[in-house]
Amino acid sequence: MPLEKPHTAQECTAALGAVQDALYAVGGKWKLPVIAALRDRGPQRFNELQRSIKGISARVLSTELKQMELNGFIHRKIDTGAPVVVTYELTPYADTLGNVLGALREWGAQHRNKIRGKITAEVSPPF
């Protein structure tokens, strides 16, 4: 039931807020690439991860990881051994994004198709 018509102002604003929270959680330039990298190549260490994600700087990777940890998507595992080893991995909670990402991907693919030919540069993020 996608954002239906008959509703109170209260419900509407709440729904609006929820959607924006969700957008905020996966928004930005790098959160998705980080998730993708961890999904594809499994748990990784900081520099390893940075190399996996082409183009990201240490500073940005660091702040993204912190936010995603706050959101519960990522676990920062510290192995206090001979040399301390820090590993980042996706939590099970990250899987709850499945529906969201699925819907976004499906709609996005369809939209890309529809928009094809038009001034793509104006409706897509810069490369």
Place this chain on the structure above:
Amino acid sequence: MPLEKPHTAQECTAALGAVQDALYAVGGKWKLPVIAALRDRGPQRFNELQRSIKGISARVLSTELKQMELNGFIHRKIDTGAPVVVTYELTPYADTLGNVLGALREWGAQHRNKIRGKITAEVSPPF
């Protein structure tokens, strides 16, 4: 099927791109409020719409409307009559966002609930 594991690099990058296109289309601070306003109160004229959406400036409303028109969400209807009347309305295509917004809302609500108590200010957009 939410972004499954076994896939080629090609497919993965494509999916990534699609998701980011979708995020871009509904992202930003005002696109959702604009959609909500048009949904709730029907087709409206520019100033009317600006009054409906508390806090938006004419400049920002103008650019948002343009982008959303490019994306096919909005139709700018020009009635060339005694005084020219311009009306903005949602297109049927805007309805295809239903699943996306539904998924975002559902996950967002659940997430908000889970995060409750934590440093909400740090994971949510400013008010």
Place this chain on the structure above:
DNA sequence: CAGGATCCGAAGCGATACTG
């Protein structure tokens, strides 16, 4: 290796004023 500190340019957004 795992980040933090600093600087800088670009983009987003708000406020005000102005035009046809």
Place this chain on the structure above:
DNA sequence: CAGTATCGCTTCGGATCCTG
């Protein structure tokens, strides 16, 4: 009414260097 022009602040993200 339906916007555009201009300005300035703030945030985002990139680059470089530095440290324990």
